[in-house]
Structures are given as C-alpha cells and as structure tokens.
Amino acid sequence: MEPAIEGGDPACWLHLVCPECGRLDPDPERRVCRACGAELPDPEES
Numbered sequence: 001m002e003p004a005i006e007g008g009d010p011a012c013w014l015h016l017v018c019p020e021c022g023r024l025d026p027d028p029e030r031r032v033c034r035a036c037g038a039e040l041p042d043p044e045e046s
C-alpha cells in the first residue's frame with residue numbers, strides 16, 4: 001500500500017502506480033501497466 005518513495009507530493013507519482021496491481025512504473029510516458037496491462041491514470045487529468 002505504501003510505495004518506497006518519500007519526500008514528494010503523492011500526486012507526483014500517483015499516476016505511476018497501477019490501480020490494479022499496485023506496481024510502481026518509473027516510466028511516466030507509459031499509459032498501460034507493464035505488469036498486468038491495466039490502464040494507468042492520466043497524469044494530465046485533474
């Protein structure tokens with residue numbers, strides 16, 4: 001539940017975390033989870 005990332009606004013990396021499997025993908029350009037194929041949240045969507 002807690003990604004090993006600290007010192008930043010959660011919103012900065014929230015879109016990097018797969019909502020389905022919880023995997024943190026370091027590639028901000030990726031739109032689909034590399035692990036389970038789920039769609040990742042759109043970082044430009046507020």
Ligand SMILES: [Zn+2]
Pocket residue numbers: 018019020021022023033034035036037038
């Ligand atoms: Zn996933």
